[in-house]
Amino acid sequence: ASSASLRKVAAARLAVLADAHDPAGRPLIPSAAPERWWGVVEPSESEIPVRDPDSPLALSASTIDGITTCPLQWFLRREVHADSAPTVRMSFGNVLHALAEEVARTGVTDLDDLMKRLDTVWAEITFDAPWQSAVEREAARKALAAFLVWHDGRPGRELVGAEVGFDVTVEMEPEPVRLRGSLDRVERDAEGRMRVIDFKTSKSDVSKGDAAAHPQLATYQVAVEAGALEALEGATRSSGGAELVMLRQISKDGMPGVRAQDATSDAADPAWALELLAAAATRVRAERFTPLPSEGCDNCEYRRCCSGRAEGRQVIE
Incomplete structure (x- = not known):
């Protein structure tokens, strides 16, 4: 640490430098002024809110999931749009989701027919090398085969709709959320309740425990109970739970991994999903997007600008 006398001399010399100007009145050494030093001035705040305070707060299930998982990552990816260009992983997922919808809509369940449909768009996906295209195409074939096994083995379930859009307002505190x-x-179970299915095409798995508290699934259940499916014939506001179908997590019997979430109404605390939604809404309004450390931090693309990581902290910290 510097002595008091040395700091006093340094401050005096900096004051002289900061006061030096050219004949036109421009500072010769602007960086000598303390108000320009990194870390001295309080962080700036935007005058434009993330969400219009005079409009209903509109959120998606993926937003709730992202904010709950890591507020900073969500803000950088969804609001700042600091994410990288669309990846092969995203294109892979889009193709499989489209084919799953086609199966539900047309009833086509022949794997060869589905692969022919896949091949009509596969060439549009940009791969780094031809071998990667072949590897991913084979992975898509296996995922589709697993999906068909799952699709054909739904006892007690009735298909209600696929790629069902919704727009519903949930009346809650501290404010309604759209x-x-x-x-x-969407399926109907044997008790007539609605069950939401979300297909995942990531190589990473989701544990049963994480699925039980999965924010995205919980948000879907809240939406169902708020009337999101009322436009569908035979649909109700009664949620029978939700599940993730992991199309790349394939077991020996050819089935994809299924991770279920019980109906929120059957939980010990039926309000837990609404509380999750309220917490996310409050964070968006407060605009406090701090990092939330987790197992996914090591693979996060924003590590170098994250205050929760050594490589992302400011040099003065």
């Missing part, structure tokens, strides 16, 4: 989005698949 939920918008699309449901991959």
Whole structure:
């Protein structure tokens, strides 16, 4: 640490430098002024809110999931749009979702027919090398085969709709929230309740425990109970739960991994999903997007600008 006398001398010399101007009155050494030093001035705040305070707060299930997982990552990816260009992973997922919808809509369940449809768009996906295209195409074939096994083995379930868009307002505290989005698949169970299916094409798995508290699935259940499916014939406001179908997590019997979430109404605390939604809404309004450390931090693309990581902290910290 510097002595008091040395700091006093340094301050005096900096004051002289900061006061030096050219004949036109422009500072010769502007960086000598303390108000220009990194870390001295308080962080700036935008005058434009993230969400219009005079309009209903509109959120999606993926937004709730992102904010709950890591507010900073969500803000950089969805609001700043600091994410990278569309990846092969995203294109892979889009193609499989489209084919899953086609199966639900047309009843086509022949794998060869589905692969022919896949091949009509596969060439449009940009791969780094031809071998990667072949590997991913084979992965898509296996995922589609697993999907068909799952699709054909739904005892006690009736298909209600696929790629079902919704736009519904949830009356809650501290303010109503408008939920918008699309449901991959909706089924009716033996008790007449609605069950939302969300297909995942990521190589990473989701544990049963994480699925039980999955924010995206919970948001879908809230939307169902708020009337998101009322436009569908035979649909009700009664949620029978939700599930993730992991199309790349394939078991020995050919089935994809299924991770279920019980109906929120059957939980010990039936309000937990609404509380999750309220917490996310409050964070968006407060505009406090701090990092939330988790197992996914090591693979996060924003590590170098994250205050929760050593490589992302300011040099003065």
